[in-house]
Amino acid sequence: MxxxxxxxxxxxxxxxxxxxxxxxxxxxxxxxxxxxxxxxxxxxxxxxxxxxxxxxxxxxxxxxxxxxxxxxxxxxxxxxxxxxxxxxxxxxxxxxxxxxxxxxxxxxxxxxxxxxxxxxxxxxxxxxxxxxxxxxxxxxxxxxxxxxxxxxxxxxxxxxxxxxxxxxxxxxxxxxxxxxxxxxxxxxxxxxxxxxxxxxxxxxxxxxxxxxxxxxxxxxxxxSPYVFYPGYNTSKVIDVSSRFQHTKLYINTAVTGSSVVTRGPPSPDYFVKVTSIMVNKKPIRVNSTLLEFKKTGKGGTKISTVEPYTKLETTIHRALVKAFDKEIAVWNVSKVAPVAPFTDCYTTGNMGMTILGIGVPDIAFVFENNKNLYWEMYGANSMVEMSRDVVCLAFLDAGDEPIITTPIVIGAHQLQDNLLQFDLASNRLAFTSTLLLEEVECSNFKF
The missing domain is CATH 2.40.70.10 (Acid Proteases)
Structure with missing residues (x-):
């Protein structure tokens, strides 16, 4: 009753x-x-x-x-x-x-x-x-x-x-x-x-x-349409939803801390399925089993606004840094001492500034085993400027199992000047990648 x-x-x-x-x-x-x-x-x-x-x-x-x-x-x-x-x-x-x-x-x-x-x-x-x-x-x-x-x-x-x-x-x-x-x-x-x-x-x-x-x-x-103006012309309007790509939103199990493998309550967080990561369009080696959703609530990729920077499981972080260092070598840069909370920092060398931020190798999260469906991140979202001469890679080492439960947590720095739509009725995420490609920032909305 x-x-x-x-x-x-x-x-x-x-x-x-x-x-x-x-x-x-x-x-x-x-x-x-x-x-x-x-x-x-x-x-x-x-x-x-x-x-x-x-x-x-x-x-x-x-x-x-x-x-x-x-x-x-x-x-x-x-x-x-x-x-x-x-x-x-x-x-x-x-x-x-x-x-x-x-x-x-x-x-x-x-x-x-x-x-x-x-x-x-x-x-x-x-x-x-x-x-x-x-x-x-x-x-x-x-x-x-x-x-x-x-x-x-x-x-x-x-x-x-x-x-x-x-x-x-x-x-x-x-x-x-x-x-x-x-x-x-x-x-x-x-x-x-x-x-x-x-x-x-x-x-x-x-x-x-x-x-x-x-x-x-x-x-x-x-x-709602999502209408912004480009920085070069405040009278022009652009509906940035024309840039949308789509991937599935997953409902994951909330992690209860129990060692018993049971199906717990649904987590209120938003998860997507990242299957690989690319640096300069080249895939890096990642243990794909880490990214699979488990009955215990572990696995998958979470999107977060309370984590300032993206966190990666230790082996994923190492692979990303190794590939990034290899690709950035042609920029005539040198690694310098870490600047907390970052572990990988560089002299600016021959890096130049572009509309997409400081010029560095791009990083992309690939979804659902589709090499043509990926969220691409450029210098504005992948790097943090610490001084005039030093920049740091804005991806942190989260530790390894059993310390962490989610191998990839996409943090707020990577979300900046990107538009993300969460369709709860259809369990679908729409994302633009950076709006800077249109010379649009999230602040370019007429209040």
Whole structure:
């Protein structure tokens, strides 16, 4: 009986959200958030208006985060429309939350439905430290877009988020109040927005991260063209989706830490299947079994905004560096002492600057055994300039098994000035490779 009631609760809850929306503004096709780069932490931060009265709150962006959570301790959050959910309510069901007094399905002890429900918040910025967040509701306001500029704000009532305490908010960028999760589960931001606005609002989103802290990039939600202007002509517009290539998004198993090989819950992170890596269009030797998805949740390639730089399993990292050093030798460069966190640094030698960044051998991730389907990275995404004369390879050694679980984690530096669309309904990733080929940056959006 409980299993048949649960879907009805969820459906009724989202219908009530949609009704409140239709009373305030016609349903938009797409919404948009600005995203900035924090120069100190290298985190990506967005802001959303919340509460009554509406107040701007800042959030670190976690691409694979399963929750939208914030610090509500010590008067950090004050709103007359704020409310917390009780066990047995629709929001608690949507969030798959539990009750303080162990309110579990099929075991409704007396008084259980009067207790607040909570979820375990995973702060990925502090190595996966957990804290409890109480399921809460309030209104939020996000700007709409038709693809080339910002439009009017749209209000959403009874938006679900988790209220944490200040013990769980460590390592956030200065001024950030919490984290906005863009993962694939029910109360992450993309699914909540899609559910709230109904069938005309597609369950997808796209990120375009800026490469500098001096200007904003963008995050799109819903069905939108992606129109930017090239740096040489602010009056010209380019829909950069014309550059899209597509590959499958995989749902991987969350790693539980158990040595027993069991099928665990689905991970909220986004995974793709990289089958090889090329340097200057030449494949390097990689143990392909490392890249296969395992029942334990190990394997595959994850895309992350909380990892500043791409991390590679030790043997993969060694192979990449060896091939890169061989190809870069013709640039008349010399290796120099490592500069943390990087292990492989070089004098600039004969490297020149191009529209794609410093001129170095290109690196590409190849998908699904298709040599013609690859994500190519040039100097702007593969190197970091440490000084006028020294640059470092922005790929880090993550260690080997059993220390790591994911052999390739594509980090935020490699995502900068690339547009990535995550289609959750079709389990498909669309990616452009660098927009710099069109002389476009993620900051070239008309605010």
């Amino acid at each position: 409980a299993s048949s009631i649960a879907p009805l609760i969820l459906f009724s809850f989202f219908i009530s959200i949609s009704s409140s929306l239709s009373q305030t503004l016609s349903k938009p096709k797409a919404l948009i958030l600005p995203v900035s780069k924090d120069a100190t932490t290298l985190q990506y931060v967005t802001h959303i208006k919340m509460g009554t009265p509406l107040a701007k709150k800042n959030f670190a962006v976690d691409l694979g985060g399963q929750h939208f959570w914030m610090d509500c301790d010590d008067g950090q959050y004050v709103s007359s429309s704020f409310k917390q959910s009780l066990c047995g309510s629709a929001p608690c069901s949507v969030a798959k939350a539990t009750c303080d007094g162990a309110c579990f399905p099929g075991y409704n002890r007396p008084g259980c439905n009067k207790e607040k429900c909570h979820v375990n918040i995973d702060n990925t910025l502090i190595g996966g430290g957990f804290d409890v967040g109480f399921i809460s509701l309030d209104k939020i306001s996000i700007q709409s877009t038709e693809g080339s500029k910002y439009g009017p704000y749209v209000g959403i009532s009874d938006f679900i988020f988790a209220c944490a305490n200040d013990r769980g908010v460590g390592n956030l960028a200065r001024g950030a109040n919490g984290m906005v999760g863009l993962g694939s589960n029910q109360i992450a931001l993309p699914t909540q927005l899609s559910s709230a606005f109904g069938g005309s609002f597609r369950r997808n989103f796209a990120i375009c991260l800026p490469s500098t802290s001096k200007s904003n990039g963008v995050i799109f939600f819903g069905d």
